[in-house]
Amino acid sequence: MSYQTSQVRSIYHLSRTNVVLPSSDCQQAPSSTRHSYITSIHSIIALILWTFLSLNALLDPIKTFYGYYIYTDSENQPAVWDMTVENNYNNKTSNVxxxxxxxxxxxxxxxxxxxxxxxxxxxxxPIDKGATQHFGTFFANCTLSNGNHIYLPNSEFATTQWSLLLSSQEKSCISTLGEGDxxxxxxYTTVxxxxxxxxxxxxxxxTWCKEFGGYYILNKDNNQLDVLVANISNPLKLSFTSIPLIHNTTVYNLFGILGCSADLTIGGAGGHISSSAWYGTTIGLWMAHTSNSPAGNTINIIDDMVNVATMTSVDGNITQIHTFYKDAIRCSLLLIVIYYRLSSIYYPMWLVYNNQEKPFWSWVFKRHMGLVLHKRERRNMTILFFLTVEAIMSTEDIVMYCQQSVFTYPTLLALALKYMSITRIIWPSSFILLIVSRFIQIILGSRYAFALSEDLFLLGAPVIWFYMPAYVTSKGVRxxxxxxxxxxxxxxxxNTILKVYENQVSVLTLYYDLFGAFTLMSCLTTICIGCLWQSLTRTSSIMSVILSNSIYYRCIKDVQEKHCNIEKVLRECNKKFPPEIVYQxxxxxxxxxxxxxxxxxxxxGFICLVYGEYELLGTTEWGFNSPIFNEKGHAAVINGCQVAYQSTVTRVTLAHITSRPQVLGVPDLQ
Structure with missing residues (x-):
């Protein structure tokens, strides 16, 4: 270790040991009666909540990247539709x-x-089939080759009506089976x-494709499944073709039946969410994962009618098909955000932790103080813009997660990850709040600027988790x-791929239709509740009260414009921090x-910059370190736990000492 480095660290150590306690003018200690609820149990609960939210923030990029990956292959995104349809049949006086x-x-x-x-x-x-009824029932009576009759459905056989897709490289091959053009x-080939x-x-x-419907018949005793397909290749000799199926197999080659190579896809292909954007189109394609469609039938005879309720369980997967540019743009935006977090948030925090020698959990138990890990980025217009763009570009992903949280049966961990991913729709609200705050600051002055983004997650997340998935799912076939x-x-x-572009909308329109009202309402609600909370409790945010193991109220002298040293320094610095931001x-x-x-x-982002014998309060952002100066060009000098501007320390003074100061963690400051 060089002599200069040893000298710097000696100065740093001495300055930390000569701690001068602040006077009582800066902050009044709350009475034990008012804060009797702050117990060790509260501290433990606060630490658990803080740890969970902090881990969510730290792992956010990882789970987002993982979400990009799993949507590239249908094996990873299950989507199970369970539904019941009910129809009445007249099997006595019906006509052809x-x-x-x-x-x-x-x-x-x-x-x-x-x-x-x-x-x-x-x-x-049936006599009452709906105009948009997707599933149906194969209600029939059949005369077997031995002369026996069988009525479907019954206690042995369950039936339903569902989709099919036939594909082949020869157009003539698929013209001999099924209906339609x-x-x-x-x-698209998955991973x-x-x-x-x-x-x-x-x-x-x-490749040539043909889409049509089929009747599915399940023998509940041996789990054997068959499908009946209409054959109209000869208009004078219409018929059905019965094809045996295998459970959990959804693609069958029909060479043995047709004499040419053609693939029959059970359940067809559902174009789920088709959107357009400047980076290309996105299609969420649903396809069946198993072929066990009929779940059961309930039959009741009412007068001359037969009422049949058909339970259908469709197990499938969703694959998102989009251009490479979409993922490249989203990944680039996230990498920029990750770099900002590493260089501007995590690095200064690591410097502080590196200054002490306590075990991590022992240190953080007393020190987390309700810290919202990424609150700095919520005041950064560039970062919030990137996160907002990424959230809007991922609208299709969010819709899929909403529906999967309702229709599927994931593990607790998978469900938690999906809800965390859905919560991304909070970012546009944060961006709007920041724009409003900056606009007010420009028009009315910095004293009217506000910072309520800490409470946005607390107020918005319950709505997102408990209402948004059901709301999105209620859109149904639309x-x-x-x-x-x-x-x-x-x-x-x-649902057909032939008309997948027919109702295609832009991704902005899709986001606005599904989440636009929530975005605006969450902003208004956060402003109203946040301002009311601050007025009644004199604390900066609800989140800080819930997560902190020690809660302090604004002292009355804040109103009289008397502030502690660090607060006074930040108010007078050339970075123009608004009063509310300084307090937070x-x-x-x-x-x-x-x-x-x-x-x-x-x-x-605050750090300590050591220039020779001077320790200066500084900030780091995007990897660039800079001391804090006031408008007169005086630097903020740290002396023990005190910080104040010194007229003898200017940019010129620092330039004469060194151009590369030692970077240390910021100390506790008055």
């Missing part, structure tokens, strides 16, 4: 269907290799090699794009000494 598909039937032979092969089935349409389609068809081709595509009717035999209303920076006081706690100061 004639393009009305209500209270009618088709009677067709069944070919293929499934359980109903070589039979003749009469399938009925064929169209060229684009494919694990699964091929998905997600939209009609905009260029030349080697979040899906391209619904259409297909089929003349199996008349089916399904200096509000955390140690119980015994009433000094401003060092870790809280460090979280605001």
């Amino acid at each position: 269907c004639n393009d009305n598909f209500l209270d009618c039937y088709y009677e067709l032979p069944v070919y293929g290799t499934g359980v109903l092969a070589s039979s003749v089935c009469r399938s009925y349409y 064929s169209f060229p389609c684009d494919s 694990e090699g699964r091929v998905l068809y997600f939209r009609p081709s905009r260029t030349t595509a080697p 979040l899906f794009q391209g619904w259409r009717w297909t089929g003349t035999i199996i008349h089916h209303y399904g 920076i200096t509000k955390a006081k140690l119980p015994a000494t009433h000094l401003c706690e060092a870790m809280n100061l460090a979280s605001e």
